[in-house]
Amino acid sequence: MTTITAAMVKDLRETTGAGMMDCKQALTENSGEMQAAIDWLRKKGLSKAAKKAGRVAAEGLIGAVTSGRKGVVVEVNSETDFVARNGQFQGLVKMIAQVALDVGADLEKILAAKVGAVTVATAIADAIATIGENMTLRRAALLEVSKGIVSSYVHNAVIEGAGKMGVIVALESTGKTDELAVLGKQLAMHVAAANPQALDPSGLDPAVVKREKDVLADKYRQQGKPENVIEKIVESGLKTFYKEVCLLEQASVHGEHNGKAISQVLKEAEGKIGAPVKITGFVRYALGEGIDRQETDFAAEVAAASGQKKPPGDAATTS
Structure with a gap:
C-alpha cells in the first residue's frame, strides 16, 4: 500500500485548491498518483482547476x-x-x-x-x-x-x-x-x-483532450445525467476548456482589450499595423518547471555530519 505523505497532500492541495482531507482521500484512492488524484477531485467537483503551473522549482x-x-x-x-x-x-x-x-x-x-x-x-x-x-x-x-x-x-x-x-x-x-x-x-x-x-485546439495533445472529456463525462455521470445529455454537456465543457488553454481563444489579460479573445485583439490591431497579423x-x-527537486532534511544532514542519529520530533531543542 502506498504511503501518503504530508508533502504529497500539500502539493495536491496547492495544485487543486481542494481541502486537505479531500486531497488525502484522493491520493489514497489513487495509490498516490498525482494526476489521477487531480482527476478524481475534479470528477467530485472538489478541484478548482485542472492544473496550475508546476510549483516544483530548480x-x-x-x-x-x-x-x-x-x-x-x-x-x-x-x-x-x-x-x-x-x-x-x-x-x-x-x-x-x-x-x-x-x-x-x-x-x-x-x-x-x-x-x-x-x-x-x-x-x-x-x-x-x-x-x-x-x-x-x-x-x-x-x-x-x-x-x-x-x-x-x-x-x-x-x-x-x-x-x-x-x-x-x-x-x-x-x-x-x-x-x-x-x-x-x-x-x-x-x-x-x-x-x-497551444495556439488553438488543433495544437493540443489529443491525450489531454481525451482526459478532459473523460473527466467531464465521469463527473456528470456520477450526478446521474443521461448519456445523451452528458455528450452535449461535454462538448460545451470542451469549448470552455479551449478558452482556458488555447491562446487564440483566451481572454486578453490587458485591461484595454476589455477581456476580448486574443484572436479578436489581433484582428482589431490590424488597423494600426496596416496589414494582417x-x-x-x-x-x-x-524556471524549473517539470524538475523534481529532492527535499532536504537539514536536521538529518546535521546529525549525519556529526555522526549522531536524527533527534525525534522537532529538530529544535528546549531547556
Missing part, C-alpha cells in the same frame, strides 16, 4: 533575446538562488542566449559554439570551477518568421533579458514594425500570465 535563470525576425529563450540551471544572483552566472546566461540566437536551439550546437577562444561548454565548466556549484544548460527554443517580428518578455527580471520566466512570441506580418512590437510585447506578457498550452508560434519557459 534554481537558475531564463534568458530571452530577440533580434528582428528571430528570438530565443534558454534555461540555465544552478543549484541555489544565491548563484542565480551572481554577476558571473547572469553574464553566462545572457551569453548563452546570444549564442543560441546565432546557432539555433540545438543544445549540442550551443555547447560546441565558440565564444572567443573557448566553447560554451568550457565557459560553463570554468564558471562551475570558479563559483563552486553545478550548472547546466537545460533547454533552448528558437522562433523565426520570414516577415514580421519576434517579441519577448521576461518576468521577474534580475537583469535585462534574464529572470525567472521568459516568453517569446512570433508575429507574421508585412505591417508597421513599431506597432507590431507593441502588440508583440502585450502578447508575450499575456502568455506569461495565462500560460496557454498571424501568431506563428510562442514559447513560455518558467
Whole structure:
C-alpha cells in the first residue's frame, strides 16, 4: 500500500485548491498518483482547476533575446538562488542566449559554439570551477518568421533579458514594425500570465483532450445525467476548456482589450499595423518547471555530519 505523505497532500492541495482531507482521500484512492488524484477531485467537483503551473522549482535563470525576425529563450540551471544572483552566472546566461540566437536551439550546437577562444561548454565548466556549484544548460527554443517580428518578455527580471520566466512570441506580418512590437510585447506578457498550452485546439495533445472529456463525462455521470445529455454537456465543457488553454481563444489579460479573445485583439490591431497579423508560434519557459527537486532534511544532514542519529520530533531543542 502506498504511503501518503504530508508533502504529497500539500502539493495536491496547492495544485487543486481542494481541502486537505479531500486531497488525502484522493491520493489514497489513487495509490498516490498525482494526476489521477487531480482527476478524481475534479470528477467530485472538489478541484478548482485542472492544473496550475508546476510549483516544483530548480534554481537558475531564463534568458530571452530577440533580434528582428528571430528570438530565443534558454534555461540555465544552478543549484541555489544565491548563484542565480551572481554577476558571473547572469553574464553566462545572457551569453548563452546570444549564442543560441546565432546557432539555433540545438543544445549540442550551443555547447560546441565558440565564444572567443573557448566553447560554451568550457565557459560553463570554468564558471562551475570558479563559483563552486553545478550548472547546466537545460533547454533552448528558437522562433523565426520570414516577415514580421519576434517579441519577448521576461518576468521577474534580475537583469535585462534574464529572470525567472521568459516568453517569446512570433508575429507574421508585412505591417508597421513599431506597432507590431507593441502588440508583440502585450502578447508575450499575456502568455506569461495565462500560460496557454497551444495556439488553438488543433495544437493540443489529443491525450489531454481525451482526459478532459473523460473527466467531464465521469463527473456528470456520477450526478446521474443521461448519456445523451452528458455528450452535449461535454462538448460545451470542451469549448470552455479551449478558452482556458488555447491562446487564440483566451481572454486578453490587458485591461484595454476589455477581456476580448486574443484572436479578436489581433484582428482589431490590424488597423494600426496596416496589414494582417498571424501568431506563428510562442514559447513560455518558467524556471524549473517539470524538475523534481529532492527535499532536504537539514536536521538529518546535521546529525549525519556529526555522526549522531536524527533527534525525534522537532529538530529544535528546549531547556
